Amino acid sequence: MGTNYVFQEFDTVELAKKYGTPLYVLSEDILRDKCREVRETFLKVYPNTQAVYASKAFLTKAMCKIIEREGLGLDVVSGGELFTAREAAFPMERVIFHGNNKSFEELEMAIDFGVGRIVVDHQEEIPMIESLAKEKGKVVHCLFRITPSIEGKTHKYIMTGQKDSKFGIPLEIETLKELVEKVQKSSMLSLRGFHFHIGSQLFENHIYEGAIEIIGKLAKELKTNQGMVLEELNVGGGFGIQYRGDEKTKPLSFFTEVIMHSVERIFKEFTLPIPKIIIEPGRWIVGEAGITLYTIGAIKEIPGVRTYASVDGGFPDNPRPALYGAKYDGIIANKAEKEKTYRATIAGKCCESGDILIWDLPVPKLTAGDILAVKNTGAYNYSMANNYNKIPKPAVVLISGDQSNIIVKRETYEDLLRGEALPKHLQGKV
Numbered sequence: 134m135g136t137n138y139v140f141q142e143f144d145t146v147e148l149a150k151k152y153g154t155p156l157y158v159l160s161e162d163i164l165r166d167k168c169r170e171v172r173e174t175f176l177k178v179y180p181n182t183q184a185v186y187a188s189k190a191f192l193t194k195a196m197c198k199i200i201e202r203e204g205l206g207l208d209v210v211s212g213g214e215l216f217t218a219r220e221a222a223f224p225m226e227r228v229i230f231h232g233n234n235k236s237f238e239e240l241e242m243a244i245d246f247g248v249g250r251i252v253v254d255h256q257e258e259i260p261m262i263e264s265l266a267k268e269k270g271k272v273v274h275c276l277f278r279i280t281p282s283i284e285g286k287t288h289k290y291i292m293t294g295q296k297d298s299k300f301g302i303p304l305e306i307e308t309l310k311e312l313v314e315k316v317q318k319s320s321m322l323s324l325r326g327f328h329f330h331i332g333s334q335l336f337e338n339h340i341y342e343g344a345i346e347i348i349g350k351l352a353k354e355l356k357t358n359q360g361m362v363l364e365e366l367n368v369g370g371g372f373g374i375q376y377r378g379d380e381k382t383k384p385l386s387f388f389t390e391v392i393m394h395s396v397e398r399i400f401k402e403f404t405l406p407i408p409k410i411i412i413e414p415g416r417w418i419v420g421e422a423g424i425t426l427y428t429i430g431a432i433k434e435i436p437g438v439r440t441y442a443s444v445d446g447g448f449p450d451n452p453r454p455a456l457y458g459a460k461y462d463g464i465i466a467n468k469a470e471k472e473k474t475y476r477a478t479i480a481g482k483c484c485e486s487g488d489i490l491i492w493d494l495p496v497p498k499l500t501a502g503d504i505l506a507v508k509n510t511g512a513y514n515y516s517m518a519n520n521y522n523k524i525p526k527p528a529v530v531l532i533s534g535d536q537s538n539i540i541v542k543r544e545t546y547e548d549l550l551r552g553e554a555l556p557k558h559l560q561g562k563v
C-alpha cells in the first residue's frame with residue numbers, strides 16, 4: 134500500500150497482482166451512489182417519472198441485478214442485450230427495447246418476453262410488430278422515436294438527434310399523422326408517446342429544452358387532429374461526464390431540472406397534460422464507476438520526439454480513443470505519489486498506429502512492469518471490447534465494500550477459437 138493508487142479503498146497494484154492485467158475494475162458502491170442520486174434528485178422530486186439505464190454502456194448479469202435492486206429500468210437495443218436481461222431475471226415490464234434495425238426474431242423475442250415498451254424507429258416496424266402482436270395475442274405498448282432535428286455539440290459519431298440520422302422517424306408532420314392513425318386503428322398496438330435521444334456525452338442542458346419544444350408542438354398538432362394524448366415522453370440519455378482534469382461531472386439535476394421545467398412550461402403553454410417523463414442515462418451511471426489496469430511493457434524513447442510506453446491491452450479493450458478521439462486520464466498505480474517529470478504516450482499492443490490510449494500523459498520515470506490505471510472506463514469499454522489481433526478480452530472484477538469478485542472471466546485462447554470449424558477438405562495432413 135502506501136504510495137500505490139487506491140480506487141474505492143482497493144490498492145490497485147494488489148488487484149492487478151491478484152487478477153492479472155489488463156483488468157476492468159467496476160465499483161458497485163459508485164454505481165449505487167449514482168443510482169441513489171437518480172432516485173433522490175429525480176424520481177422522488179418529480180412525480181410520474183421513470184429512469185432507465187442504457188445498458189449498451191455496460192451490461193452483464195451482475196449489472197442487471199444492481200440496476201434492478203436500485204429500482205431502475207433497462208434500455209436494450211439487441212437480442213443479445215435482451216437475452217442478458219432475461220438470464221438475469223430482470224423484470225421485463227421495466228425493459229425498453231430500442232434499435233434502428235430490429236429483426237423479426239428480435240421483435241418476437243421482445244414480445245414473447247413481455248418487454249414494457251418497444252420504441253418504433255421506422256415505419257415498416259409497425260406492421261411487423263402488429264402481426265407479431267396478433268399472432269401472440271398480446272397488446273404491445275409502443276413509443277415512436279422522433280428525430281427532433283437538433284444537433285448536440287458532440288462527436289458526429291455519437292450525434293443522433295440531427296435530421297440526417299439513421300435513427301428515428303423524421304419530423305415530418307404528414308407522415309407522423311399517418312403513422313399515428315395507423316397505430317390508433319390497431320387493436321394490438323398502444324401508442325403511449327414519443328422518444329428522442331439527442332446524442333451522447335452532452336454538456337449543455339438547454340439542448341433538451343429545444344427538443345421538448347419541438348415535441349410539444351408536435352403533440353399539440355396530433356392532439357388537435359388525431360386526438361392523440363401524449364402519455365409518455367422519453368427524453369433519452371446523453372448526460373456527459375468528465376474524463377480528465379479537475380472539473381467535476383455535473384450532477385444529474387443539472388440536466389433534469391431544465392428538462393422538467395421545460396416540460397412543465399411547454400406543455401402548459403400548449404394546454405396539454407404533463408406526460409410521464411422517462412430518462413435513459415448510460416454513461417452518467419457507469420462511466421466513473423470503472424477503471425482499467427494495465428501492465429506497461431516496451432518503453433520506446435525517440436529522442437527529441439516522444440516516449441511511447443506500450444501496455445498489454447489497448448484497442449481491443451478500449452476502442453474509443455481510436456474510434457472518436459476519446460481522451461482519458463491515467464496514473465501509474467505503483468508510483469502514484471512520485472513526481473510526474475516525464476511524459477509518455479500510452480500505446481496499445483495492436484498492429485494499428487491509431488492504437489494509442491493516451492497521448493503525452495505526465496508520468497514519473499517509467500520502467501517495464503509498472504501498472505497503469507486508466508480512469509473512468511466504466512462506460513463503452515467492456516461493452517465495445519473486441520478480439521482484434523486475437524487478443525482475449527480482460528476479466529471484469531466488481532468491487533463492493535471490501536469484497537472483490539470476478540463478474541466476467543478473462544477470456545482464454547480456447548474461448549477465441551470456440552466458434553471455429555475446419556471444413557473437411559482442410560482437415561488432416563497435406
Ligand SMILES: *Cc1c(COP(=O)(O)O)cnc(C)c1O
Nearest residue numbers: 187333334370371413414415416
Ligand atoms: C446510447 C443511448 C442512451 C444512453 O446514452 P448515454 O450517452 O450513455 O447516456 C440512451 N438512449 C438511447 C436510445 C441510446 O441510444
